Amino acid sequence: MSVSNSALTLASSQYRQIAKAVNEERLINTATRLMSVHSPTGQCGEVADLLAELLSDEGFQVQRIEANHSAAPAVIVRHVGRNPGRCLQFEGHLDTVHLPFVPPAQVDGRLTGTGAADMKAGIAAAVEALRVIRELDLLTHGSVLLTAHDLHESPWGDGRQLNSMIEAGLHGDGVLIPEYFQDFLPIVGRGGLIWRVALHRAGENVHEVMRPNEPGVVLAASELIQRLSKWDREIGIARDPLAGPGSVFVGQIHAGELYNQFPTTATLEGTCRWLPGVTSASVEQRFSQILSALANEYSITGEVQFSPMRDAFRLDPNDDLTVAFQSVIMRDSGRNLTHGAKPFVDDGNAFWALAGIPAITHGPIAGGAHTLEEWVQIDSLVCVARRYACTAVQYCNL
Numbered sequence: 001m002s003v004s005n006s007a008l009t010l011a012s013s014q015y016r017q018i019a020k021a022v023n024e025e026r027l028i029n030t031a032t033r034l035m036s037v038h039s040p041t042g043q044c045g046e047v048a049d050l051l052a053e054l055l056s057d058e059g060f061q062v063q064r065i066e067a068n069h070s071a072a073p074a075v076i077v078r079h080v081g082r083n084p085g086r087c088l089q090f091e092g093h094l095d096t097v098h099l100p101f102v103p104p105a106q107v108d109g110r111l112t113g114t115g116a117a118d119m120k121a122g123i124a125a126a127v128e129a130l131r132v133i134r135e136l137d138l139l140t141h142g143s144v145l146l147t148a149h150d151l152h153e154s155p156w157g158d159g160r161q162l163n164s165m166i167e168a169g170l171h172g173d174g175v176l177i178p179e180y181f182q183d184f185l186p187i188v189g190r191g192g193l194i195w196r197v198a199l200h201r202a203g204e205n206v207h208e209v210m211r212p213n214e215p216g217v218v219l220a221a222s223e224l225i226q227r228l229s230k231w232d233r234e235i236g237i238a239r240d241p242l243a244g245p246g247s248v249f250v251g252q253i254h255a256g257e258l259y260n261q262f263p264t265t266a267t268l269e270g271t272c273r274w275l276p277g278v279t280s281a282s283v284e285q286r287f288s289q290i291l292s293a294l295a296n297e298y299s300i301t302g303e304v305q306f307s308p309m310r311d312a313f314r315l316d317p318n319d320d321l322t323v324a325f326q327s328v329i330m331r332d333s334g335r336n337l338t339h340g341a342k343p344f345v346d347d348g349n350a351f352w353a354l355a356g357i358p359a360i361t362h363g364p365i366a367g368g369a370h371t372l373e374e375w376v377q378i379d380s381l382v383c384v385a386r387r388y389a390c391t392a393v394q395y396c397n398l
């Protein structure tokens with residue numbers, strides 16, 4: 001089935017009806033309430049309870065699922081249309097990065113505070129879309145699934161809660177994710193992991209004039225950096241036209257306590273990123289091989305820990321979800337979104353990697369994510385709510 005059939009195109013009257021029904025005040029109120037509860041990654045119990053209560057007070061059937069994280073069961077709402085059909089999922093994470101809490105405020109057409117950009121206000125826009133879909137009884141077919149969860153932000157979370165929901169089959173046929181991003185349509189994204197290496201030599205920290213006749217961990221660390229950058233150059237040969245190459249990046253190195261101490265330990269941290277078609281397992285394996293060869297040559301031990309971010313992803317521009325979404329964007333803005341690469345990893349990657357489900361990241365105009373100065377533009381939240389409701393009509397009423 002293809003949504004290019006003109007009979008399925010969103011009618012102008014329906015578009016106007018949706019635009020009128022999106023209630024800015026109600027949307028801001030929801031965003032502000034969610035942002036009033038501090039919910040650093042791993043500690044979303046209270047805000048998830050609040051969202052669940054807010055939705056059930058409005059008459060939605062709310063389900064809670066632990067999904068590998070009993071401290072904050074995920075919030076799930078399903079709104080079902082009049083006939084069977086496809087399910088469009090609105091998906092968001094309720095957790096915020098571990099920075100001091102900034103309470104919500106409204107300044108010059110913007111909402112500011114923790115979670116304004118990343119991404120409680122985006123979730124509020126999805127909630128508003130769901131309300132409009134129900135109020136206007138828009139779904140002749142299919143359903144809309146709203147999910148909100150914890151454990152998104154690295155390195156405090158590892159995506160475990162959402163992953164287990166996806167693996168249990170709890171997902172839509174297509175997904176919209178209201179992260180702070182709307183300049184273009186991300187159709188490819190690199191996967192990523194954080195690595196942490198510890199190099200140890202036998203013995204104790206000693207004055208450098210007393211050191212044994214061996215290269216030590218600082219030289220070993222420097223050689224490791226050389227070998228990782230050689231690998232980085234090899235990876236760089238294969239480039240995706242939009243996402244560029246995979247990479248191996250070293251961001252931190254620490255060793256010793258004093259300029260003239262011969263230390264026992266050196267630690268290094270960085271990231272690996274890869275293109276669709278490469279697996280995290282193969283990246284981890286290659287990394288471990290490089291490290292163990294080096295450790296043997298330098299007569300030291302090398303330990304590595306990997307913290308997964310997300311796998312790589314690719315979105316089919318001809319998928320029904322993408323086509324439906326682009327037609328909504330065309331109706332709403334008079335243009336199609338151009339294709340691009342997603343600069344960060346987000347939950348869309350998990351849907352593609354674990355279940356082959358198309359997911360589109362499209363959210364409000366916002367900034368300051370992962371800082372103390374988060375903001376989101378209020379009129380763009382209204383726009384996201386409108387676009388999400390319209391996409392449900394385009395995608396589900398098939």
Ligand SMILES: [Zn+2]
Pocket residue numbers: 093118119179
């Ligand atoms: Zn986010």
